[in-house]
Amino acid sequence: DAGVTQSPTHLIKTRGQHVTLRCSPISGHKSVSWYQQVLGQGPQFIFQYYEKEERGRGNFPDRFSARQFPNYSSELNVNALLLGDSALYLCASSLVPTPNTEAFFGQGTRLTVV
Amino acid sequence: AQSVTQLGSHVSVSEGALVLLRCNYSSSVPPYLFWYVQYPNQGLQLLLKYTSAATLVKGINGFEAEFKKSETSFHLTKPSAHMSDAAEYFCAVIGAGGTSYGKLTFGQGTILTVHP
Numbered sequence: 001d002a003g004v005t006q007s008p009t010h011l012i013k014t015r016g017q018h019v020t021l022r023c024s025p026i027s028g029h030k031s032v033s034w035y036q037q038v039l040g041q042g043p044q045f046i047f048q049y050y051e052k053e054e055r056g057r058g059n060f061p062d063r064f065s066a067r068q069f070p071n072y073s074s075e076l077n078v079n080a081l082l083l084g085d086s087a088l089y090l091c092a093s094s095l096v097p098t099p100n101t102e103a104f105f106g107q108g109t110r111l112t113v114v
Numbered sequence: 115a116q117s118v119t120q121l122g123s124h125v126s127v128s129e130g131a132l133v134l135l136r137c138n139y140s141s142s143v144p145p146y147l148f149w150y151v152q153y154p155n156q157g158l159q160l161l162l163k164y165t166s167a168a169t170l171v172k173g174i175n176g177f178e179a180e181f182k183k184s185e186t187s188f189h190l191t192k193p194s195a196h197m198s199d200a201a202e203y204f205c206a207v208i209g210a211g212g213t214s215y216g217k218l219t220f221g222q223g224t225i226l227t228v229h230p
Contacts, residue, residue: 004157033217042204042220043158056217090157097216099146099208100165105157 002026004093004106012112013081021076021109025093031055032074033103034066035090043090049074050097078111086113116141116214118188118205120221128229133177133192135224137205140186147188148206148218149179158204164188175199200228 005024013019025032031050035043045058049068063079072093078085088110092103121136139145146165150158162173169181179190188205205221 031216035218035220040223042206042223043218045217045219048217056213056215058217092158092218099210099216101216102160102163103218105150105159107155107157110155 004091004104006089006091006106006109008109009107010110010112012114014114015081015083017081018077018079019081019111021078021089021091021111023074023076023091023093023106025072025074025091026104029093029095029104030072031094031097031101032068032072033092033094033097034074034076035092036060037088037090037108038084039087046076048097055097081113083113086111116143116145116207116209116219118147118207118219118221120203120205120224122224123222124225124227126227126229127195129197130194133190133195133199133226135190135203135205135226137188137190137221138186139188139205139207141207143210146208146210147179147181148208149173149177149188149190150204150206150220152202152204152223154201161190161203195226195228197228197230200226202226 033048034046037043047066048056052068068074088108090108091106094103148163149161
């Protein structure tokens with residue numbers, strides 16, 4: 001079975017541009033979460049979606065937005081990119097968003113803002 | 115609010131030596147705790163998790179962790195390090211209530227280096 005897949009794997013953007021990152025969860029998983037991992041730090045929670053509804057949002061500016069589609073895939077959008085947005089963006093999927101349910105992570109998208 | 119603190123950003127051991135990676139948690143409710151491993155340029159892989167069923171948790175690749183409520187700790191150990199264990203390790207807690215329900219909060223990570 002395919003794991004969590006993210007696309008693209010790498011991309012380079014210029015300050016001020018917009019970017020869309022994509023995530024396909026494991027088949028049957030209905031919850032998707034996004035995390036930002038800046039170099040040298042642990043991942044930071046950005047968003048959680050379940051059944052196409054936002055279930056939580058981390059401490060990120062409104063430039064960050066996301067959505068989940070009927071097939072449970074998800075997009076993370078970032079507007080007006082800043083140099084500080086350079087990071088590894090991780091997507092995690094789980095059957096349901098409960099504490100004792102394992103989250104499976106994708107390989108991530110490495111975003112570089114220049 | 116819940117949080118985890120990993121003591122030591124870098125740990126270096128010899129192949130065959132004991133691995134000990136330290137994690138302390140802060141949580142107002144009984145926590146669900148996790149250890150993840152991250153190899154270079156890859157995502158996170160779950161090593162083990164504590165969900166209150168047993169205080170000593172065994173994971174993959176020979177790793178285990180012991181939940182100690184009195185010390186608010188969840189340290190990761192492996193009796194004998196292997197070269198393939200070289201990676202970055204993250205301790206994490208997941209919210210069991212309120213606005214943090216179902217969200218992972220990670221520590222800063224510990225880079226494990228294994229010398230031949």
